Amino acid sequence: MLLACWRNFVYILDHKLNVLIECWKEGLYIQGIIHDLSKFSPKEFFPYARKFFLNQELSKEDEMKWKYAWLHHQNQNKHHWEYWVVDPIDKQALPMPRKYLVEMVCDWRSFSRKWGRKVKKSNLNPSDSIVLHADTQRELEILLMKKMKINTT
Template sequence: MLKSCLKNLVYIIEHKINVLVECWKEGLYLQGITHDLSKFSPAEFLPYAIKFSTDREISANEELKWKYAWLHHQHKNKHHSDYWVVDPKNKQALPMPRKYLIEMVCDWQSFSRKWGKKVKNSQLDLTDHLILHPDTRRELRIIMNKSDVKCDENISSH
């Protein structure tokens, strides 16, 4: 278990550094520093470590605990589009403030930094996976068109 916790800690720190680099370019200094701090919380840290850093198949109970951790993460971090959803059944969301929208894009771009390549349209999916307010969807397309990541009709959250 200690090995899983250490692997998760290294992953979180590496991810935070990559997001910090992307946020810094956008002038989002505080958001770059505070990005994903909830991943260090007891509600998220251990379930994430068990889900992603163990060498064994996880139990149904551990999977359920991870799902709760993921839900906690989405509802504690404003850069996740799910934070702004008010009615998932009818796909209704509040407008997402621009700074969190940019942080979301920086989060996506951070994975490019980790894997050493650009995020491709095929890896992103705006249409089916993200529930966004229409104003947010329009603003996201504008941001994506101005960034290194090009937006088509396909963008997804991780």
């Protein structure tokens, strides 16, 4: 388990660095620094380490702990669209403030950075499974149509 924890720690730092780079480009300095700090909390850190870095099948109990960790992560981080959903069945969400919407796009971009691919708008198209307020959806489409240079002012 110690090796799994180490690998998770290194992964989180790498992810945070990639998001910081993307947020820095957009003037989101503080958000880039504090992005995903909840991943270091015991509620998230250990279940993630077991799920992704232990290299063994999870027990039902550990799988449930990971699901709680993922839910905790979404509910603690405003850059996740799930944070703003008030009724997933009727697909109702509150408008997402622009700075969190931009951070979400930076988060998406960071995954492209991680795997060495150049970010393209087509890599960032939201699917039908993403529940957004109509205003947020329009703003996201505008952000994605721009050449990924996002002005937060």
